[in-house]
Amino acid sequence: MTPILAFDVFGTVVDWHGSISREVRALYPQVDGDALALAWRAGYQPAMQRVRSGELGWTRIDDLHRMILDELLPRFGLGNLSESEREHLNHVWQRLDPWPDTVPGLARLKARHTLCTLSNGNLGLLTNMAKRAGLPWDCVLSAEVFRAYKPDRRTYLGVADVFRVPPAQVMLVAAHQDDLAAARACGLSTAYVERPLEFGADRPKDVSPDPANTLHARDFMDLADQLGC
Amino acid sequence: MTPILAFDVFGTVVDWHGSISREVRALYPQVDGDALALAWRAGYQPAMQRVRSGELGWTRIDDLHRMILDELLPRFGLGNLSESEREHLNHVWQRLDPWPDTVPGLARLKARHTLCTLSNGNLGLLTNMAKRAGLPWDCVLSAEVFRAYKPDRRTYLGVADVFRVPPAQVMLVAAHQDDLAAARACGLSTAYVERPLEFGADRPKDVSPDPANTLHARDFMDLADQLGC
Numbered sequence: 001m002t003p004i005l006a007f008d009v010f011g012t013v014v015d016w017h018g019s020i021s022r023e024v025r026a027l028y029p030q031v032d033g034d035a036l037a038l039a040w041r042a043g044y045q046p047a048m049q050r051v052r053s054g055e056l057g058w059t060r061i062d063d064l065h066r067m068i069l070d071e072l073l074p075r076f077g078l079g080n081l082s083e084s085e086r087e088h089l090n091h092v093w094q095r096l097d098p099w100p101d102t103v104p105g106l107a108r109l110k111a112r113h114t115l116c117t118l119s120n121g122n123l124g125l126l127t128n129m130a131k132r133a134g135l136p137w138d139c140v141l142s143a144e145v146f147r148a149y150k151p152d153r154r155t156y157l158g159v160a161d162v163f164r165v166p167p168a169q170v171m172l173v174a175a176h177q178d179d180l181a182a183a184r185a186c187g188l189s190t191a192y193v194e195r196p197l198e199f200g201a202d203r204p205k206d207v208s209p210d211p212a213n214t215l216h217a218r219d220f221m222d223l224a225d226q227l228g229c
Numbered sequence: 230m231t232p233i234l235a236f237d238v239f240g241t242v243v244d245w246h247g248s249i250s251r252e253v254r255a256l257y258p259q260v261d262g263d264a265l266a267l268a269w270r271a272g273y274q275p276a277m278q279r280v281r282s283g284e285l286g287w288t289r290i291d292d293l294h295r296m297i298l299d300e301l302l303p304r305f306g307l308g309n310l311s312e313s314e315r316e317h318l319n320h321v322w323q324r325l326d327p328w329p330d331t332v333p334g335l336a337r338l339k340a341r342h343t344l345c346t347l348s349n350g351n352l353g354l355l356t357n358m359a360k361r362a363g364l365p366w367d368c369v370l371s372a373e374v375f376r377a378y379k380p381d382r383r384t385y386l387g388v389a390d391v392f393r394v395p396p397a398q399v400m401l402v403a404a405h406q407d408d409l410a411a412a413r414a415c416g417l418s419t420a421y422v423e424r425p426l427e428f429g430a431d432r433p434k435d436v437s438p439d440p441a442n443t444l445h446a447r448d449f450m451d452l453a454d455q456l457g458c
Binding site for chain 1: 291342351352355356359360364367369374391393
């Protein structure tokens with residue numbers, strides 16, 4: 001029994017692609033929301049890399065998202081958006097919708113486990129998202145607490161340290177094999193969750209199991225079944 | 230309307246004196262649980278002062294509580310407790326009971342506000358306490374996140390920074406005028422909550438209003454009334 005479940009958020013808990021596409025299409029019907037969502041997310045790793053490399057000082061995801069957005073807007077014919085329109089659009093990351101199994105799955109898991117986030121998203125973003133979407137975290141943890149972005153070891157080991165348990169008693173739950181591999185290298189348990197539509201219905205994702213993970217689950221309900229919750 | 234309510238925890242949300250007295254009496258009937266609770270808590274500010282002054286490096290409350298406890302036990306005839314008995318007793322701080330109005334009051338406040346802790350207690354302690362007592366925090370914030378103990382300005386201003394709001398849009402809720410005064414000096418709004426029995430029924434506390442506070446509430450239900458929740 002693993003007492004602490006730490007969840008990756010973007011893609012694992014919430015559907016960033018579908019939520020952003022829908023909102024962009026609703027606000028700006030002339031724009032390809034699908035393409036904007038993909039381009040925005042594609043800027044995410046390179047932006048964090050600028051922080052990891054030291055080129056940028058510690059910068060929250062809110063601000064990285066905004067930097068990427070400002071670069072993208074002209075390409076999508078939205079270069080003339082006002083400051084308040086940009087801020088509103090940037091906050092879409094706080095308005096991402098959970099996958100259908102997320103809330104009922106978390107409710108079952110919460111009865112026997114401590115549920116926390118372990119996301120590169122910042123604390124305010126994650127808290128506002130949870131309040132809107134009804135995500136019942138016991139504790140919101142973030143790269144912001146550890147001042148380091150995943151896959152930095154300080155983030156995975158930081159969760160074990162916060163709860164004063166050996167790393168193997170923390171299970172990272174994520175839809176991304178690279179995140180899980182980095183957690184395993186720190187001694188954490190890992191559960192892969194299939195999110196085949198993370199990049200949209202037109203781009204089904206490879207969700208093959210990796211036997212190195214402790215568990216492989218179709219979704220959070222399946223994870224709750226496997227953990228006996 | 231103040232969107233963020235940040236709660237002091239020990240004494241304000243939970244009854245440390247009553248909970249510790251009861252547990253000590255149940256475990257060790259020969260010991261004066263009331264006196265042990267008071268002595269333990271009396272060691273709290275001096276221990277944090279050793280961290281603030283730099284004499285001790287960053288040390289979590291869990292560890293400060295344990296250092297104080299180890300010093301006290303011989304005085305109470307418990308010098309022969311084993312390591313596991315000491316650890317169990319030290320974890321009583323995670324098993325503190327809420328005041329009777331706490332959980333229903335927080336449920337009302339949560340409907341219109343973001344509720345977070347702002348406690349010198351560490352993240353693990355606060356999370357375990359919340360899970361046991363049913364405290365519905367939207368986010369657990371702690372001195373541990375800001376690497377500074379209240380009344381350091383970094384803690385109060387840290388909450389505003391996490392949520393990216395001006396300090397006045399954060400209201401500190403506490404049963405301690407010194408905590409509230411330090412928060413006001415940083416521009417936060419403040420609500421004093423009467424906890425006349427914080428030190429036990431034999432030592433009623435002065436709960437006179439200070440007009441400098443934004444609000445003065447009898448308890449969390451009264452606070453919810455005053456905030457229109």
